[in-house]
Amino acid sequence: MKNIFTILALMVASVTASAQQALWSGSRIVSPEINPDNTVTFRLHAPKAVKVQVTGDFLPSQGWVPGYADLTEKDGIWEYTTYPLAPELYSYSFIVDGFVTRDPSNVYMIRDVASVMNVFIIGGGRADLYKVNDVPHGTVSKVWYHSPTLGTDRRMTVYTPAGYEKNRKQKYPVFYLLHGAGGDEEAWMDLGRTSQILDNLIAQGKAEPMIVVMTNGNAGEVAAPGQCPEGYERIPGMQQRGMMEGSFELHFPDVVKYIEDNYRVYKDKKHRAIAGLSMGGYHSLHISKYYPDMFDYVGLFSAAARFHENSECPVYQNEKSQIDTQFAKKPALYWIAIGNTDFLYDENVKLRQYLDEKEYTYEYMESDEGHIWKNWRIYLTEFVPKLFK
């Protein structure tokens, strides 16, 4: 075709002028650049800036204060190269004269509650599970289900494994995977890399093909920010409606019923698993004990492993007795994982003490570091291969 580039050059009309340079200029700035030795170079064109820094989870932090590094300037281009980084998904921002901003050369961003950060992946080892590899891919759907218990339609994410459409006689087990406070039905997909981890583990033969259901754990919300009727006027935050007062747990059979009515799945306890991080671990703890015949596999990832005593909500009444009933039915797997610096560590010690006293069987994994997505991705890659075997 003649003049293809002329035509394409004209088609750029819908793009802002600032982007056109990036689209067409041969001198486009590459940032971040992952070098062969796994150092990473960040670059920013900011000729008027006095000071440019990068902050990210690959820099040593001081407790809650993230680390910073200074970029140096030459001809208006600021640059910083890290030390060699371990395989991982990392996030970062720039700070230009004290103003926190995204990297204009990197379109890849992930929202975590109210923060939007740029991301990159250093491959190798476990982090290769976080990448889109050349393997068969499952389908990821955003589905609205009706909850009679809550009286609303609600949005969730459903992963069906590669082959689900083709293998029409096959039934699948179901893994319900719950987010933490401030999260929603997008969190496990975006920061958790669930579809990539499942695609890769299944392709490697390390996990059974399974359906993964990621709900919205805020019972008073119908969907993630931007996907609900408040639309772009909704400001995300940690304080959502209906987080840990029992109604999410009480409505959970509505989710299971919807999945079992609409997907080719096994409908018994031994083909159902539930796990969650932080608040989602709390939800998994309470749902699995309140409905002791529902889930044979339970995972608590950095869970808020806390009991109430004397709550009016039936989910939270006679909690130890509920646990006793659950373990009398001998779950196939009760799996607890937490980081050794997690602020919820002590709550998990207490839960384990109770299980130990009663001689209930569970598995325990302790990782380094705290209440971070790095750990939740690790826990997911460890937990999924244990399911439905």
Add this chain to the structure above:
Amino acid sequence: MKNIFTILALMVASVTASAQQALWSGSRIVSPEINPDNTVTFRLHAPKAVKVQVTGDFLPSQGWVPGYADLTEKDGIWEYTTYPLAPELYSYSFIVDGFVTRDPSNVYMIRDVASVMNVFIIGGGRADLYKVNDVPHGTVSKVWYHSPTLGTDRRMTVYTPAGYEKNRKQKYPVFYLLHGAGGDEEAWMDLGRTSQILDNLIAQGKAEPMIVVMTNGNAGEVAAPGQCPEGYERIPGMQQRGMMEGSFELHFPDVVKYIEDNYRVYKDKKHRAIAGLSMGGYHSLHISKYYPDMFDYVGLFSAAARFHENSECPVYQNEKSQIDTQFAKKPALYWIAIGNTDFLYDENVKLRQYLDEKEYTYEYMESDEGHIWKNWRIYLTEFVPKLFK
């Protein structure tokens, strides 16, 4: 539950310090704020900045150069309020001392090729179709299909209307909706607001319930940036592999076959529609004429309405004769739309001249302005109600 906020406050550990202020501070900056009179106030905390501007498609542009407005500073907070804005989805960026940046108070962003811009919606009129309203919602799925013609698995977006899961005896018509140069299988969902427009038009009884299939029109790519094996190292741009050389058109029956094998759909010409914007209009023109028994409804939105003559690809041979064959079969609807300042206007005049000479039946819509998403959303809202009736 006691101490819920203490717990939640602790759970914020995974969030960066800069976000914590936004999450918890009572003095959070609201930006953009849509005021009752449809003026919009932008705010930015940048105490060290010397000059702060906002640029966006609501400001008068000078040809290709977008408009700018200066913010004024008080106590470190920069602010600008627009004149009253017409209902529309708008995008914008800030410019801080010459550096283009996103609005840190607004997590809502949409990528257009290599640009990521903040967005907001002024409701009312047609723009209410672009919002998530309290109506039944369809399911949006990211699906990988195999193309024997191209020899690869490829990713596409499939919208199934509300009720698809429940009404198991019902079959649906299918609308294939194609993006422009620089786009991918995400473009019509994000900037095009397809699922919102379909949800709303169907709920209002103005459109038939239908399945909408949004492919990746770059035949040499398997998926959108970030969703393919190059992952986050792929830099988006206008120049994609396999854009307008015939192989996308040649592979299109693979898409139709996948949909008809895997969804409850009617499998005849009168239940199939195809439309696209810009390059996608070009694809729709060529696919619908090369396979004249496939589509009864054809939409060209700001199309690159161009012929080749003497190309080696069979899609581009004897093109006028293909058009003659297509119109001899009397398509139910051949719909052409373009803006009166679009750089592709003349190509569309020539196409219409040919159709007029031959006395072929088509519908024509001319809107204001040029090659912009505002027009493509308008065309979608106009075209969809005409389908399958």
